[in-house]
Amino acid sequence: MSKAIGGRDARAPNSTGARSAGVPPALFQTRITELFGIRLPVLAGGLQWLATPDYVAAAARAGICGFITAASHEDIADLRAAIRRCRELSEGKPFGVNVSMLPKLVQGERTQGIFDLIVEEGVRFVETSGRNPAPYLPALKAAGIKVVHKVPAVKYAIKAQAEGVDAVAVVGAECGGHPGMDMVGTMVQANVAAAKLSIPLLVGGGIGTGAHLVAALALGADGVVVGTRFLVAEEIWAHADYKRRLIEADETETTLILSSLRNTARVLRNEATATVQALESSGAGIEALMPHISGKVGREAYRTGDWSKAALSVGQSVAFADRIEPLAAIIARFEDEARAALARLKGLAR
Ligand SMILES: Cc1cc2nc3c(=O)[nH]c(=O)nc-3n(C[C@H](O)[C@H](O)[C@H](O)COP(=O)(O)O)c2cc1C
Numbered sequence: 001m002s003k004a005i006g007g008r009d010a011r012a013p014n015s016t017g018a019r020s021a022g023v024p025p026a027l028f029q030t031r032i033t034e035l036f037g038i039r040l041p042v043l044a045g046g047l048q049w050l051a052t053p054d055y056v057a058a059a060a061r062a063g064i065c066g067f068i069t070a071a072s073h074e075d076i077a078d079l080r081a082a083i084r085r086c087r088e089l090s091e092g093k094p095f096g097v098n099v100s101m102l103p104k105l106v107q108g109e110r111t112q113g114i115f116d117l118i119v120e121e122g123v124r125f126v127e128t129s130g131r132n133p134a135p136y137l138p139a140l141k142a143a144g145i146k147v148v149h150k151v152p153a154v155k156y157a158i159k160a161q162a163e164g165v166d167a168v169a170v171v172g173a174e175c176g177g178h179p180g181m182d183m184v185g186t187m188v189q190a191n192v193a194a195a196k197l198s199i200p201l202l203v204g205g206g207i208g209t210g211a212h213l214v215a216a217l218a219l220g221a222d223g224v225v226v227g228t229r230f231l232v233a234e235e236i237w238a239h240a241d242y243k244r245r246l247i248e249a250d251e252t253e254t255t256l257i258l259s260s261l262r263n264t265a266r267v268l269r270n271e272a273t274a275t276v277q278a279l280e281s282s283g284a285g286i287e288a289l290m291p292h293i294s295g296k297v298g299r300e301a302y303r304t305g306d307w308s309k310a311a312l313s314v315g316q317s318v319a320f321a322d323r324i325e326p327l328a329a330i331i332a333r334f335e336d337e338a339r340a341a342l343a344r345l346k347g348l349a350r
Contacts, residue, residue, distance in 0.1 A: 026063075027338055031200035032223030035146060035167060036125060037094050039063030040335060041223030042213065043169065043202060044327075045150065046098025046127055048072055048313075049299045050236050053082050055327065057089030058235040062328040067098035067127045070114045071295070079114065083121050096125030101133070102178070102263070111136070119143045127169070130178075132156075134163040148202065150225065152180025154193045157201075167200040168193075169225045174206030176228040176266055176315030181259070187219070194220025208317030210337025214345070228315035233327035239305025242312075243324050251319035257311055258293065261286060265293075268307060268314040272297075276311055 026033070032041040044051070044059040044066035051069040059066030068086055073079035079097075086095055097118050101111055115136045118126060126140060129150040133140075140147055141164070149160040150169040157168040170193045172186030173179045184192075190203040203216045204225035216224045230236070232243045245268070255269040260280040267273050272292045279288050291297065293311045301310035 024335075027335060027342075028217065030217065030222040032167065032202060035200055036065045038065050040213075040331065041202075041217070042331070042334065043067070043127070043148070043223065043225045044230055045169070045204065045225045045227045046071075046100060046129070047227060047231070047236075048100070048295060049302055050231070050238060051098065052235075052237060053086035053089055054237070055230075055233065055235040056086050056095045057091075058233065058327040059230075059331075060086075060090040060093035060095045062331040063093075064331060065094050065096060065125060067096045067125070069098045069100070071098075071100050076113055076117050080117055080121060083117075083123060094125060096127055097123050098127040098129070099133075100130045101128065102130035115139060118145065128165075132159065132163065133165065137164055150204070152178060153182050153184065154189060154196055157193055157197055161197055161199050165199070167202065167222075168197060169202035169204055171225065172203070172205035174266075174316040175204055176231075176254070176318075177313040179205065179256075179264055179266055181262060181264060183264070187215075190216055190219040190221055206315060206317045208320030210334040210339070211341040212317075213334065213338050214341040226317075227313070228317045229320055230327060230330060231314070231318075232321040232324050233330055234324060235327050238302035240324065241305030242302060242307045243321075245307045246314065246318050246321045247323065249314070249318045249321075251316045254314050254316055254318065258289070261289075265311065265313060266315055267311045268318075270312075271308045272310050 026039045028041055030041045040063050042064040046067045046069040048069050048071045056066035056068050068082050070079055099114055126145055126147050133149055146166040148167040148169055149165040151157050152171055157170050160168050170189055172189045173183040174186055186203055186205040193201055200222045202223045202225045203221040207224045207226050208229040213224050232246055253269050254266050255273050256264055256266055257273050257276045258265045276292050297310040298312055301307055
């Protein structure tokens with residue numbers, strides 16, 4: 001039943017010391033490089049509409065792990081085709097599927113159907129978010145699938161660890177998408193999480209350079225999860241006008257919406273988000289907000305490049321999105337920046 005997908009046999013290049021021509025030796029060996037069999041301890045988190053097979057396979061080929069995002073696919077057949085396409089493009093390297101279980105994105109039977117498909121297709125890695133994945137863990141574990149559960153606060157990570165997930169990703173207030181309701185920054189949250197958890201830990205939210213990766217490792221994490229910084233990758237299909245807007249934007253140009261629904265989202269500040277904020281302050285409910293926040297409106301904005309007309313998830317690390325280039329180039333820069341950060345620390349240490 002389960003077929004080898006995404007490099008079932010892939011070994012961490014770190015462990016073999018593999019050095020193909022022109023590729024420098026891996027910088028880090030952590031519990032995350034080992035768990036995923038990746039070169040750099042970086043996960044490209046799920047991106048609704050944007051984490052397509054092209055993007056996820058580019059991540060795999062560049063030595064990190066990305067996630068085909070189930071919420072981008074209206075039916076199971078479509079998701080199956082995306083998984084198969086990604087397998088073809090990934091050259092045997094690891095990739096996974098993101099299952100966001102936020103009630104409004106993926107519901108009930110559909111969630112079960114998605115996990116059934118993941119098992120059937122022999123996917124090796126799953127990133128869950130939005131809700132406790134406990135009901136689905138026995139079947140995933142029986143299939144040998146590794147689960148990283150992504151949460152916005154340490155208390156949920158502790159719970160997920162007790163339920164038996166393989167790793168947790170804890171994202172702080174800076175993140176694009178859903179930072180939760182407590183809004184603790186990544187710097188504090190990373191260290192608290194490292195002290196309280198024993199399973200492999202990723203931190204995310206505002207990770208935009210290799211120096212952030214080094215900082216996260218110094219704080220006790222085993223790796224990082226990144227969303228925003230990779231949005232300007234060539235393999236992201238969204239219109240170039242949208243990417244150009246991200247390149248222009250600095251760290252002050254995101255805003256928070258939907259706290260009134262207890263579903264806070266960090267998004268690019270624009271006309272649509274100003275409307276949403278005005279509606280929220282006047283006590284409007286979900287029906288009035290939907291025309292501005294629905295996933296379909298967002299997808300249309302990515303297609304047309306008219307970034308002002310929808311609430312689009314973007315985090316503060318948009319500050320570091322400086323050019324459109326292949327994902328592999330962004331990751332190579334990450335690695336160079338991490339090397340430079342390590343050298344700086346070495347120079348400072350006494
Ligand atoms: C455009 C966009 C779409 C996202 N969609 C999802 C999603 O569908 N599921 C999910 O679990 N996380 C989603 N995220 C969150 C990312 O996977 C990741 O956790 C987050 O972006 C990390 O913080 P950063 O944006 O500061 O790098 C999304 C983020 C962005 C920016």
